[in-house]
Amino acid sequence: xxxxxxNNPIITxxxxxxxxxxxxxxxxxxxxxxxxxxxxxxLVRVAExxxxxxxxxxxxxxxxxxxxxxxxxxxxxxxxxxxxxxxxFTYKGVNYLTSISHLRVAESSDGRxxxxxxxxSLLPESQYESYGIxxxxxxxxxxxxxxxxxxxxxxxxxxxxxxxxxxxxxxxLGVIFGPDNKDIAIFPEKINGRYYAFHRPSMKxxxxxxxxLASSENLLDWGHHEFVIGPRPGMWDGERVGCxxxxxRTSQGWxxxxxxxxxxTRYCTGAVLLDLDEPWKVIARSGQPFFCPEAVYETTGLMPxxxxxxxxxxxxxxxxxxxxxxxDDKTCGATxxxxxxLASLK
Amino acid sequence: xxxxxxNNPIITxxxxxxxxxxxxxxxxxxxxxxxxxxxxxxLVRVAExxxxxxxxxxxxxxxxxxxxxxxxxxxxxxxxxxxxxxxxFTYKGVNYLTSISHLRVAESSDGRxxxxxxxxSLLPESQYESYGIxxxxxxxxxxxxxxxxxxxxxxxxxxxxxxxxxxxxxxxLGVIFGPDNKDIAIFPEKINGRYYAFHRPSMKxxxxxxxxLASSENLLDWGHHEFVIGPRPGMWDGERVGCxxxxxRTSQGWxxxxxxxxxxTRYCTGAVLLDLDEPWKVIARSGQPFFCPEAVYETTGLMPxxxxxxxxxxxxxxxxxxxxxxxDDKTCGATxxxxxxLASLK
Numbered sequence: 001x002x003x004x005x006x007n008n009p010i011i012t013x014x015x016x017x018x019x020x021x022x023x024x025x026x027x028x029x030x031x032x033x034x035x036x037x038x039x040x041x042x043l044v045r046v047a048e049x050x051x052x053x054x055x056x057x058x059x060x061x062x063x064x065x066x067x068x069x070x071x072x073x074x075x076x077x078x079x080x081x082x083x084x085x086x087x088x089f090t091y092k093g094v095n096y097l098t099s100i101s102h103l104r105v106a107e108s109s110d111g112r113x114x115x116x117x118x119x120x121s122l123l124p125e126s127q128y129e130s131y132g133i134x135x136x137x138x139x140x141x142x143x144x145x146x147x148x149x150x151x152x153x154x155x156x157x158x159x160x161x162x163x164x165x166x167x168x169x170x171x172x173l174g175v176i177f178g179p180d181n182k183d184i185a186i187f188p189e190k191i192n193g194r195y196y197a198f199h200r201p202s203m204k205x206x207x208x209x210x211x212x213l214a215s216s217e218n219l220l221d222w223g224h225h226e227f228v229i230g231p232r233p234g235m236w237d238g239e240r241v242g243c244x245x246x247x248x249r250t251s252q253g254w255x256x257x258x259x260x261x262x263x264x265t266r267y268c269t270g271a272v273l274l275d276l277d278e279p280w281k282v283i284a285r286s287g288q289p290f291f292c293p294e295a296v297y298e299t300t301g302l303m304p305x306x307x308x309x310x311x312x313x314x315x316x317x318x319x320x321x322x323x324x325x326x327x328d329d330k331t332c333g334a335t336x337x338x339x340x341x342l343a344s345l346k
Numbered sequence: 347x348x349x350x351x352x353n354n355p356i357i358t359x360x361x362x363x364x365x366x367x368x369x370x371x372x373x374x375x376x377x378x379x380x381x382x383x384x385x386x387x388x389l390v391r392v393a394e395x396x397x398x399x400x401x402x403x404x405x406x407x408x409x410x411x412x413x414x415x416x417x418x419x420x421x422x423x424x425x426x427x428x429x430x431x432x433x434x435f436t437y438k439g440v441n442y443l444t445s446i447s448h449l450r451v452a453e454s455s456d457g458r459x460x461x462x463x464x465x466x467s468l469l470p471e472s473q474y475e476s477y478g479i480x481x482x483x484x485x486x487x488x489x490x491x492x493x494x495x496x497x498x499x500x501x502x503x504x505x506x507x508x509x510x511x512x513x514x515x516x517x518x519l520g521v522i523f524g525p526d527n528k529d530i531a532i533f534p535e536k537i538n539g540r541y542y543a544f545h546r547p548s549m550k551x552x553x554x555x556x557x558x559l560a561s562s563e564n565l566l567d568w569g570h571h572e573f574v575i576g577p578r579p580g581m582w583d584g585e586r587v588g589c590x591x592x593x594x595r596t597s598q599g600w601x602x603x604x605x606x607x608x609x610x611t612r613y614c615t616g617a618v619l620l621d622l623d624e625p626w627k628v629i630a631r632s633g634q635p636f637f638c639p640e641a642v643y644e645t646t647g648l649m650p651x652x653x654x655x656x657x658x659x660x661x662x663x664x665x666x667x668x669x670x671x672x673x674d675d676k677t678c679g680a681t682x683x684x685x686x687x688l689a690s691l692k
Contacts, residue, residue: 095551095552127573128573131552152552153552154552154553155552155553155556155573155576156547156549156551156552156553156556157549157551157552157553158571174569174570174571175569175570175571175572176569176571177571178527178545178547178558178560178571179547179549179552179553179558180526180547180548180549180550180551180553181524199524201502201524201525201526202526202549202550202551203502203503203525203526203548203550204526204548204549204550205441205502205503205526205548206441206477206498206499206500206501206502206503206525207500207501207502207503207525207526210501210502212524212525214524215567216567216569217563217564217567218563218567220569220570221561221562221563221564221567221568221569221570222567222568222569223520223521223522223562223566223567223568224520224521224566224567225504225520225521225522225523225524226521227473227474227501230501
């Protein structure tokens with residue numbers, strides 16, 4: 001059902017210029033996607049760190065007072081250093097990420113071959129972004145591109161909103177979902193007078209990482225939270241679920257392609273079909289994923305066995321292109337047919 | 347600084363009539379408070395369970411399909427039962443509470459001696475409330491009493507809103523903060539055209555249980571989230587912080603009396619003073635709590651060493667009455683003077 005691009009990966013870390021000479025690009029992945037002036041535009045998450053020195057772990061933090069990104073080196077034999085995940089470490093009891101992400105435009109005329117900008121488009125700048133900004137989703141509403149992204153800091157993981165008309169200048173609109181929340185995707189049109197968005201809270205106490213819906217009058221204030229779907233223990237989506245990009249309207253309902261992981265942190269993609277008027281009501285859902293990590297660029301990398309899309313473009317011919325992160329370090333593309341997905345749902 | 351009522355505890359579980367003959371009241375605590383028609387009205391959290399049978403742990407769940415509350419008994423020697431907290435247990439991998447809470451009116455003409463209604467005022471009824479509804483806060487806005495409360499279910503801990511004019515009939519307004527979020531208090535007036543509320547997300551990943559602010563145009567949709575204060579490791583509020591009731595406007599700023607726990611789960615009360623126009627900006631904060639568990643009814647009970655207020659009444663003479671849960675099972679009262687609290691802040 002899934003057709004990977006033959007030129008995958010379409011963006012690798014090696015192809016992306018660091019934002020400054022003392023940094024190196026670790027990952028270029030989890031891109032938001034849209035169409036603009038005849039081109040496909042990606043906002044790629046570019047994860048950087050200070051150039052590695054032997055015997056040190058390196059990361060960087062944005063200082064919210066100076067707005068500067070400052071390198072941090074810690075000796076590998078420091079007894080206060082603890083690390084058991086390639087994406088994070090603990091030093092003196094404080095959690096850090098091993099990289100700091102910004103968002104950067106990449107463009108393509110044919111939707112398959114991309115040119116990545118030399119400079120960042122959106123950099124961390126607020127106190128909620130001192131560990132970086134990640135995993136954007138783009139929704140076009142009334143001529144404006146709304147970009148939501150995860151903002152990471154010691155205060156928690158929140159989701160913020162920005163707006164652009166041209167991918168040249170951006171207006172920051174603040175935090176729209178407080179912690180712990182990521183994997184937000186805003187629907188492309190109102191339903192019965194209100195905007196809708198998926199969100200994915202992570203719970204400390206009761207509950208599992210699940211897809212919820214909220215609605216809004218103005219895209220900034222969100223309420224009327226409703227549970228949509230949760231993990232199904234023992235199945236392919238048994239550990240956590242979260243939305244991909246904004247859903248597609250079909251005659252049968254809102255079609256959302258979502259990611260899920262099993263207890264081994266293997267991330268696959270399935271679909272859920274939701275009522276057009278009451279989108280918290282589930283009509284059908286994938287019994288099996290239609291897309292799993294199989295290609296070598298998906299099974300090897302920073303986090304092996306991950307396919308994760310937050311960019312999706314409707315090709316207008318009954319097919320969709322997913323732009324996805326492979327193994328948490330490269331950007332890839334693949335197409336699926338809407339009718340085939342709908343036919344596969346139960 | 348704190349003056350406890352001489353008739354504490356003012357409501358005990360033994361004084362409250364169970365909602366049905368096969369149930370017993372375990373706790374009557376954590377009451378919201380306001381004034382209505384010359385009386386002080388409390389909405390008390392009443393926690394019940396099926397009458398205990400020897401050799402069993404008992405709880406009850408609200409079935410969201412039938413709206414009925416159904417008892418659940420599990421044998422204490424069942425190998426699938428795990429319990430190490432008096433408030434919850436795990437059975438076959440699913441978490442349960444050891445009681446189910448509803449909200450019930452208690453009234454007083456003198457503000458010190460209360461009569462508790464024989465019947466519940468608000469019972470669990472939605473799928474988000476199947477484990478009960480808890481810890482209400484009451485804010486009077488434009489002639490309506492807005493009641494927010496924690497709604498507990500296997501889907502997570504959320505905060506919902508209800509409205510009443512008379513404490514006789516209630517209108518449910520849905521979930522205003524998704525999981526994991528509780529300890530919400532809505533300000534009594536708009537600031538620069540927007541409503542404000544404290545909220546207290548619990549984070550699974552980065553961050554500590556902290557007080558945040560959100561604002562709203564309509565009390566239902568909330569956005570513009572801002573961090574206010576977090577735990578201060580090594581101090582009296584080192585583990586978690588959360589608001590009490592709605593803040594009091596003073597000439598120096600918004601005065602919020604907040605609860606905090608240390609790593610030993612000892613809950614005390616301190617204060618924070620916030621900017622009148624930009625209430626996420628901290629002017630001053632308690633170096634030491636002004637109220638800690640000391641009386642025997644605070645140091646003994648379901649959860650010893652807890653004072654936790656979500657009800658507060660302004661007496662109009664420079665003093666405030668805190669209605670607080672003592673040791674998580676009884677309702678008590680105490681007064682403080684605003685000028686003394688303000689003078690104690692740093």
